[in-house]
Amino acid sequence: MxxxxxxxxxxxxxxxxxxxxxxxxxxxxxxxxxxxxxxxxxxxxxxxxxxxxxxxxxxxxxxxxxxxxxxxxxxCQLDEWRAKLFAGETVNTSEDRAVLHMALRGVGGTHDIQKDVEAMRKKIVKFANRIRKDGVFKNIVHIGIGGSDLGPRLVADAFEASAEQALTLRFAENVDGASVNDAVKGLDPKETLAIVVSKSFGTQETKMNGNAVRAWLTEALGDKAGDHMLAVTANRDGAQEFGIPASQIFDFWDWVGGRYSVWSAVGLSLQIAYGPKVFAEFLKGAKRMDEHFRDxxxxxxxxxxxxxxxxxxxxxxxxxxxxxxxxxxxxxxxxxxxxxxxxxxxxxxxxxxxxxxxxxxxxxxxxxxxxxxxxxxxxxxxxxxxxxxxxxxxxxxxxxxxxxxxxxxANCFAQSEALMLGKPEWKVREDLGERDDVDTLAPQKTFPGNRPxxxxxxxxxxxxxxxxxxxxxxxxxxxxxxxxNVNSFDQWGVELGKVLATTILSEIENGDAGDHDASTAALMALLK
CATH class of the missing domain: 3.40.50.10490 (Glucose-6-phosphate isomerase like protein; domain 1)
Known part of the structure; x- marks a missing residue:
């Protein structure tokens, strides 16, 4: 190597x-x-x-x-890079991190990492089975955005194809108030468990939605609302500052990128809603592809x-x-x-x-x-x-x-064939026959084909x-x-807009006129 x-x-x-x-x-x-x-x-x-x-x-x-x-x-030395990935070497070079989401599926990672993963998995399985057996909670509201939402949402839809005993699972992701309103609409707070999912526990959208759901629970349950909220995060201190007790926090690690995190405790809502056995099969399927790619x-x-x-x-x-x-x-x-x-x-x-x-x-x-x-x-x-x-x-x-x-x-298979074959102009002309407008119409009805x-x-x-x-x-x-030759595991391009949004929100709330371009300043003035 x-x-x-x-x-x-x-x-x-x-x-x-x-x-x-x-x-x-x-x-x-x-x-x-x-x-x-x-x-x-x-x-x-x-x-x-x-x-x-x-x-x-x-x-x-x-x-x-x-x-x-x-x-x-x-x-391009793919064999060497692949070996580095599975050996747990630093392939996220800009953040000086290994990339070990495969370890969540039982592939790669050190002995200590596998011990941590197994301990968290056992904790989640025990908790999810208890919740499902007790029958107190019938609804789960999963609060997260980006990787903390897209993966679980995709998987939840797919699990419905084979689910036998599923709890109601809703998602609140967007900072738009409609998202959280839709998530809790028609639910009974006494039967609802909210799970706030954020790697950093600094994401604006997730914290706002978490606070909104907590207020909804508190209005109905008073002091008992806290018993209905969990957190999944790599920032345990941030979750506790947000008000989630330490015993109700499930951890994942900084070597798990958000868009690769569905395999971790981020999938807690899935395990509660559909059962740990279903989720275990999901992990096994990924593990088999890991082994294929590696070997x-x-x-x-x-x-x-x-x-x-x-x-x-x-x-x-x-x-x-x-x-x-x-x-x-x-x-x-x-x-x-x-x-x-x-x-x-x-x-x-x-x-x-x-x-x-x-x-x-x-x-x-x-x-x-x-x-x-x-x-x-x-x-x-x-x-x-x-x-x-x-x-x-x-x-x-x-x-x-x-x-x-x-x-x-039939539609799926036909579309791939049609994209490849198309329909040549000579065939279109043959179908149109002797028409006065054939020279105009035939090119419009021609399909070039050869589309991969x-x-x-x-x-x-x-x-x-x-x-x-x-x-x-x-x-x-x-x-x-x-x-x-790019680093697939950082995401600096996500940061700038988030920083500016925080500044602009503060200025809107405080009535300050910050230093902005004329267009942005005019847009902010619309809210006065």
Whole structure:
């Protein structure tokens, strides 16, 4: 393993690798042609791991381009970086931290870290089982934002597919008063447990919502309101200053990034609402993907392939965005979850060396299918420049509506085919026949096709499969960070707006006129 200090990056000639990708992109043929010239394309571009199958064959990547991408991954020392990650070495160089969220799933970390994780897990399991058995609390209000909200919210939706005995789980995330109002609407305070989740316990939105829920509880319960509030944090002192007793605080650690924290005590509300056994299966699914990523060679490694396809689309083909479309309503938050995971991790313009980076993370966006077909799919099919799509589908029907499920999957599979094949102008003209306006109308009804997509299918939407899927994308982010030479585990870009918001709020509340640009000053004056 390289002995380069963790605050320096070993020299890698990335320019040569990117130049090779650009050369191959310049001679790329259509996806449809690749299917004709590469008879083993399905065998070479479809990968399966556990309950997950990923079909990359509809990407505009030839066998030669795939080999160049794998060569690039090796040349950028991905093997060495991967070893550092799992060994618990400092890969978050700007904050001088290891990155050990895999330890929450039982992979990596020192003996002491695993002891801490196991102790916290046992504490949570015991507590969650007691709450579920006692039956006093029937409602959980989870208060958090960002990673303290998106992960638990996504998982809660998905757990509903197989939940047998679930408590009511609500979320309050936005500082907009509607968020907390919706969270507590119709709930009985005597049957409600509030969990305030904040790594730093300094997040404005979370503290305001926590205070609002505490006031709601106090109005109904008086002094007993405190018995209905818990905290999950890496800042125990901050939680106690907020008014949460030490015995009602569940810890996680500074080596757990917020967007990677659902596996930790941040998932306490999930364990109470759905049961620790369900959550344990979720952890097992992620652990299996961790082991696959750690142990498999680059050419047979699913997260590596997913990541390098993204590098090809971004850096060789020049796409500016990536759509993620889950054809599963219970994964409807997946696109939003990935927006934070990918864009907060790799949305960087400066490398680990403090230099200007090239093209890094594309815009991540999407919505559930089939809703998107009646909205932005027009742009995907005929807009400029279009975007690669990750389709995510579940093969098993969990809703006891087989006809609905067949129609859902038919739409998913049809869209990927339509994006690839398009509809040529000669075919449009043939369909239109002899019309006076054919020269005007035919180009408008032509679909260019050759628009790339990946289709990921899960055998079922089990907690295990969900953990498998989320961990896949976590490791994709890490791989792309290595290729682009950015630190995927800090988020300095989040801070400036938060600092200015605190200043402006103080000035609004105190009636002060601070030093601002004319536009901001005029906006603040609207509140006087």
């Amino acid at each position: 390289s002995q380069t200090p963790h605050n320096q990056t070993p020299y890698v000639d990335r320019d040569a690798h990117f130049a090779k990708l650009e050369e191959l992109a310049g001679v790329a043929v259509s996806i449809e042609t690749l299917f004709k010239t590469e008879p083993n394309r399905i065998d070479n571009f479809v990968m399966r791991e556990g309950p997950l199958r990923a079909d990359f064959s509809k990407q505009q990547i030839s066998a030669a381009a795939r080999d160049a991408l794998l060569s690039m991954a090796a040349g 498999q060679p680059l050419a047979e490694n699913l997260p590596v392939m997913l990541a390098m396809v993204g590098v090809w689309n971004r850096n060789a083909l020049g796409f500016t965005s990536q759509a993620v479309i889950p054809y599963a309503r219970r994964l409807r938050k997946f696109s939003a979850f990935l927006q934070q995971l990918e864009m907060e991790s790799n949305g960087k313009r400066i490398t680990r060396d403090g230099k200007e980076a090239g093209l890094t993370c594309p815009i991540i966006w999407g919505d559930e299918g089939t809703n998107g077909q009646h909205a932005f799919f027009q742009w995907l099919h005929q807009g400029t420049p279009g975007a690669p799509v990750d389709f995510v589908a579940v093969l098993k029907d969990h809703e006891d509506r087989a006809d609905h499920h067949r129609a859902l999957l 997509s990946t289709t990921i299918t899960l055998d079922e939407l089990s907690p295990f499969a969900l953990g498998h899927l989320i961990a896949l994308y976590e490791h994709k982010v890490f791989v792309q960070g290595v290729i682009w």
